Amino acid sequence: MPIRFRDITWPSGSRYWLLSARVPACLMTDSSGVAALADHDEGVVSVDLLIEDGKLARIEPQGNAHDDATQIDLGGRQVWPTLIDIHTHLDKGHTIERNPNVDGTFHSARLAATADRPNWTKPDLRRRMDFGLRCAYAHGVSAIRTHLDTYPETAERSWSVFREIREQWRGRIDIQAVSLCPIDILQDKFGDEVASIVARSGGLLGGVTRAALGNHGAPPANIDAMLDRLFALAGRYDLDIDLHVDETHDPTAATLPFIARAALRNGYRGRVVCGHCCSLAMQSAAEIDRTLDLLAQAEIAVVTLPTVNMYLQDRQKGRTPRWRGVTVVHEMLRRGIRVAAAGDNCRDSFYAYGDHDVVDTFRQSVRILHFDHPLGDAPALVGAMPSQIGQFEGHGRLSLRTPARLIVFNARTINEIVSRPQSDRQVIVHGEKLDAKAPEYAELWEAESVRDDAAAQVL
Ligand SMILES: [Zn+2]
Structure with missing residues (x-):
């Protein structure tokens, strides 16, 4: 026995x-x-x-x-x-109860996140980010990359909390951060401020390749100029780049080839990560081929977020979804393009569930992506691949x-x-x-009731 x-x-x-x-x-x-x-x-x-x-x-x-x-x-x-979560949003996590998504769509998620951002005081960010990290740690995650919403009114606050938390967690979880805002707001002097904060904080320059106030769709007319500005900012401070790209079913949302060409044009081969890339799966075989050629040439790595894509994509009230929302992972890997899977949002308006558990992400990714029969290469999606893409030495392998x-x-x-x-x-x-356990939700209930009391006193 x-x-x-x-x-x-x-x-x-x-x-x-x-x-x-x-x-x-x-x-x-x-x-x-x-x-x-x-x-x-x-x-x-x-x-x-x-x-x-x-x-x-x-x-x-x-x-x-x-x-x-x-x-x-x-x-x-x-x-x-121990595993790696290479695409998360620790700053948004665990806001689902005070800030629900009314219908579960991407559009409502974006509006809800914007509405909640004024609540992100330093104590609030510290509490929710630390809660998320304790969940991850107990589940066997030792390296995390988080995107941080980076807007004029919140940039300094969020990045200073990140730097604090990264120090507190050193030796337990290695944490990287990426700035996140629509790339059009990087065009003016705010772009210089963001690049400077990111450089001072040892982070990555990021962004979402859609316009502010809009959802993902056809590339704006000035996409090349906007991307060149982003790459110039990154180049000035020698920053790697990690973008949110084409997170929609709309096949006209095709900023991915523009990003690949911009990477080549700006000497950024091998230094760009693109997350989501959902709409690529809805394009013609010929278009997919052309884009994958460009990705391979620019050595762009891709992060797929299967649980969140399946949750947000193809969602219409009263209609059963017809597709899983994920990009063309098998085809990318066949071209030698590096692909990792990650958790993305956790209990916020973009994804109502999750526990920062990469083993759960792995188990769901296998099923959503048909990454089985055989299963042998599947663990690389949450171990060796993100280790290589994020240069997380000593993690994931x-x-x-x-x-x-x-x-x-x-x-x-x-x-x-x-x-x-x-x-x-x-x-x-x-x-x-390790004896650590994931923290109890009760900690969050208490924090919210204190917050409500404080708000009531102000009123
Ligand atoms: Zn994301």
């Missing part, structure tokens, strides 16, 4: 072996040479892992652990590196001599991971068992 999960004695001490671990080969760097041993249908390798002083010291083919360090037999269970940040699942196969929520997963951080 294999050992039961509940009977495993979790590690303590500075040196121990995890025996009989099964790791998807796509989540290993090949420095150990064992990834080539993957022989299972799911592309999984059976290994023994030596943890020493909080780091991954050795990765050996199963059965090769030969020394007297403590040995913990995992009975062939899956061990993954098992690498020798990096901090031992692991998720141990009570599952022998990727199929078992996709089939259950994995609520009993064990997270190991710097070699130690």
Whole structure:
């Protein structure tokens, strides 16, 4: 009888072996040479892992652990590196109750977010961002990129809270931030202010390739000039770029090829990430081909947000949706374009649900994107790919001599991971068992009632 999960004695001490671990080969760097041993249908390798002083010291083919360090037999269970959420909105998260989306559409989401932004005081941002990070940490996420709404009235406030929080979380979650606003408002001197704040904060320059006050649609006539301005701002401070692109079913929304050409024109090959790119899937095969050629040439990476796309896209009251809202992920990967999957919004007007749980994002992505039969490459979407795209060294892949940040699942196969929520997963951080739990919603109820009381006193 294999050992039961509940009977495993979790590690303590500075040196121990995890025996009989099964790791998807796509989540290993090949420095150990064992990834080539993957022989299972799911592309999984059976290994023994030596943890020493909080780091991954050795990765050996199963059965090769030969020394007297403590040995913990995992009975062939899956061990993954902690994962990466490369596209989130921590500043919007957990506003759903005070700021609901009235009909679940993109249009209403945008209006609701704008209406709520005046409530984003520093304490409010700190509380909700920290809540989101604690959820992510408990679920086994160790690296996050968040977009931050960056408008004249909120830019300094949001970015200063981000810098504070990044310091507080250093060593637990590596956090990157990207500025977010419609790219037309970067045209005047506010663009210089944004680029300067981003540069001072070690962030990325971002934006959404639609006009302010509008939804995603046909590219505006001056799109080339607007993009050249964005790239010039980025170039001045040597900033990488991460954009929200064509988040609609409308096939005329085709800013993606303009972005690729602008990247090539401005010497930004390999330094641009585009999120969403939904409308590409609604264009003709010939148009898709042409755009993918450009993406490959400009070495643009794409982040797909399957849960949020399926929620927002093709939504009309009283009508059953006909498509899943996601971009052409398989076709991109076949061209050698790097693609990651991420969580995007969490309990806000753009997405009413979520828990900053990348394992949940992974499980849903497999099903929404048909990323199965076989399943072997699927974990790369939330591990190796975002690690490479975001340069999150030591996250999302098992690498020798990096901090031992692991998720141990009570599952022998990727199929078992996709089939259950994995609520009993064990997270190991710097070699130690993590006891953190996702925070209770009650914390948010209390905060909202204090906020309401304060508002009542002002009145
Ligand atoms: Zn987003």
